[in-house]
Every structure is written in C-alpha cells, then in structure tokens.
Amino acid sequence: MTGQQLKNSILQMAVQGKLVPQDPNDEPASVLLERIRAEKEQLIKEGKIKKEKNPSIIFRGADNLPYEKIGKNERVCIADDVPFEIPESWEWARWGTLSESIQYGYNAPAQENGRIKMVRISDIQDNSVMWETVPYCDIKEGEIDAYLLKPNDILFARTGGTVGKSYLVQEVPEEAIYAGYLIRTRYSNQLCPQYLKYFMESELYWSQLREGTIATAQPNCNGKTLGNMLVPIPPSHEQIRIVEKLNAVMTHVIEYDTVDSKSKHLNNIFSERLKKSILQEAVQGKLVPQDPADEPASILLERIRAEKQKLVAEGKIKKDKHESVIFRRDNSHYEKLDGVERCIDDEIPFEIPESWAWTRIGSITELITSGSRDWAKYYAETGALFLRMGNLSKNSFTLRLNNLQRVQLPQKAEGTRTALQAGDLLFSITGEVGMLGLIPDKFETAYVNQHIAVLRFFPDIRNKYLPYLLLTDYAQKFYKGNQHGIKNSFRLDSIYNVLVPIPPSQEQKRIIDKIEKLFHKITVI
Structure with missing residues (x-):
C-alpha cells in the first residue's frame, strides 16, 4: 500500500464516521444544519448574501432513507445517490447548502506592483501560499471587498491540470484577493474548517469532482458542480475529534510515505x-x-576485415579513411592507424581474457549513418514507419512501438539510404545520447530521422552482444565524455571510435543466454 492509498483509506474512514467513536451526548448534526439554515436566512434578510434559487434540504424519512427537497419541488428519495451509510447522528448536505457563497475570482493581469496582491493557483504549493512571490494587480477600490481573502476561506482550482486542488486559508499576512481560475467558498463558522478541508482531500470529493469535470484540452469544473457535492456532516464536537485524530495520524502517514x-x-x-x-x-x-x-576473437576480427575489404572492392560500402587494427604485443595493446603503430594501454579500461580482442566499433560495422532532416512533407497515414527518439529505450534496446509516425517517400528521396534492416542498432545522438533500439527480424520498411544513428554490424557479430555492451556504465561514461554542443550531441566519428571488447563467437552466444536468464529472474523477483 502506498502512502497515498493509506491516506485515502484513513480519510474514507473519517468521512464514513469510522475513525472516532460517536458520543451520544453530542448534539446531532441535524440540529447543527437547522441552525446553519436559520443563520443563512438572516444573512439573506440583511442583504449580506444572495438567496439560493433552489435551496436543498436533505433529511431522513420515516423509513430511515435519505430524502431531498429542492426548492418547491416534492421530496425525492436519494438513497441511490448516497455513496455509503453514515452514523445516526450524522447528516448529508450539499456543499451549496453549507456555503454562504461560492464565488469566482477576479480577472486581471499579474503585475510586479499594484493596488493589492492576487493569489493564483500557481502560488499555492503544498497546502500553503508562497506569499513572498504572490504578484499584485490593479482593481477598483469598490470591488476589493467582494474578492478579499479571509481566514477559513477555502479556495478551489476550477481549471487546468490542478482542477479540484483546494486550499484552506489560515492566515492572510497582508490584504489579498484571488485570481479568476480559483473559486472561493465561505461557510458558517459553526462548521469546522479543517474537517471540510479533509473532506476535499477524500476519494468521495474527488469521485464527485470527476463526474462534474468537463473534459477538454483544459479540464474545468464550475461552481455548480462544487455546490452540488454531497458532504457527510458529523456533529460539531465529532468534527473536531475527527480533525484532531487526522492531524495526529497524518504525521505518521507522511513518515510512512517517505x-x-x-x-x-x-x-x-x-x-x-x-x-x-x-x-x-x-x-x-x-x-x-x-x-x-x-x-x-582475433580470428573473428580478421574474417570481418576480409569481408569488409571484399565489400569495398565491390563498391557496396565505402573504404575507411582511417582503418584501425588493434593487436597485442609484449603484453601491451597497440593500434595501427594510417600505417603508424602506437601503444594504447592508457585507453584500455579493463583487462579481458586471452581469447578476447579489442576493436573500434567502426571496424566491425558495414554502416554508421544518421537519418535525414527533411521529413515533415512526407508524413502520411500509411507508408513506411518513421522511427524517432521516442521509439528508443533508455535502459534497454527494445523498440517502443507506440506513437508511430509513417511516411510516404518518393523513390529517390533524401533519407532512403537509411532504410533499416533486421539487426540494425539505432542509437540516439542528440539530447538523451545513447538510447537504443534493435530492429527485430521480419520488421517492416522503416526509416529514421537526423537525431538517430544507424549501426549495421557485420553478420558474424550481428547479435545482442554489442547492444548489451552499449548499455554498460563503461559505454555510457564514454558517451557523456564525448558530447559536443549546447544541445548535447554525439558525433558519428565518436561512435566509430568507441573501444569494444569482443569475445569469441561461441562465447558471445553463451554470454547473451546467461544475461537473458539472469534478467528474467530479476524481473520476476
């Protein structure tokens, strides 16, 4: 159980009357609600609040079921609307019945200076207002009082990604109003503010909010939805006991969550x-x-060099401008490059078995290239797959085949040289450098963009050994140490120069089999 699940469970117990015992000496919630209604009627008579068009009264019938009377309408049984049973001394009420007002905020641009501070949704973090950074706004003097924040007001976010987020105003260090994307609710001081705030964190609140939220690009919820919410109301003293218990318990919930x-x-x-x-x-x-x-492995690499020379002679691949050959002599490692031999012991990161050999990635690839920049005009509903960085993986080489784009390429379009083959390894060369994707067998025609390099290894080494190697800390340290530019990029010649340890062919197979068995066990655990 997560910390949030534990919190939800405790809040559910609280609003169902199962967190603290009921006290038969408590004044029933029905009497409390009658007093709140009388108080509200007096405020209406005094012109301090507006009269509700269709006030709601919820009560228990002789059959012990909940009924609701709205305005002058006939009473209606709402047993199907009530989500759970509550104790005998509790009552159901609509948020609008409890509220003296449900009011939208003031619309004005935020300013560094102005007549008064204006609290926005973004100024509320972790159930507190960041008063130091709250901006100002200009507002007519005569309008201030209608939007002025007071202790125990509850603010409610009515739109955007934080819709439903609530904040109980506990103090107002200086005069402030609230912005248009917030709703302020004010209610009788006979209700416990902290109890109402805890209700607005419960699953009962969020489930009703979801039903009333308008699903658009910017999800929003209006004051009517808030006013229609069913709230379980305990007797006054029990509200206080619930809050005290929750305050004590939530400290441990936070510790548990941490x-x-x-x-x-x-x-x-x-x-x-x-x-x-x-x-x-x-x-x-x-x-x-x-x-x-x-x-x-030295014989394997000799065979790959011979195959490479054959393909160059046939014009199928380009000749390396700077062909590298790495070999051992006198218990040291040497590289022959452009006819010059040099000791590279200082580049060798670790010892490998006698039957293994070091080489550069460029020496064992038929192709290292990147995709084309010019793709948008070829986007289509059907056609070849167009793989982007979002299709690569960070900690594996499994292709992510969600959000696939397709292209219709003319026969000689720029980029057709990157038509992918089974066994090709894709490698991100910008941004999150080193993300991978291995093209499986029987894969449909596909291309890549300029942010991805294609590594096509020779058939004798076209297996999962090198993709696994490029996931190691050793390889990733190499990527991080050889990036260029503001946007973090890894050049194709940097890929070519990566030093890789190559085992004998049969040992590569044993290594791959062992890795996959161990990874499977880790996943199962």
Missing part, C-alpha cells in the same frame, strides 16, 4: 544496478567461463 517511497526507489535502483553489474561482468569476460576450444 519510507515507502525510499524503499521503492531503492528497489528500482537495486534492480537497475544489478543489471548494470551483470552487464559489466559480461563484457569483462567474467560472466561465463571461457572455452579453450573456442575460435579466438
């Missing part, structure tokens, strides 16, 4: 860290035992 959140965070971190640890062991040759019968 501990629960930390625990979940640690569990998530543990899972990801364990996976990273497994991957690091894998690429250092420590996850599975070596088999002396395996063909060494």
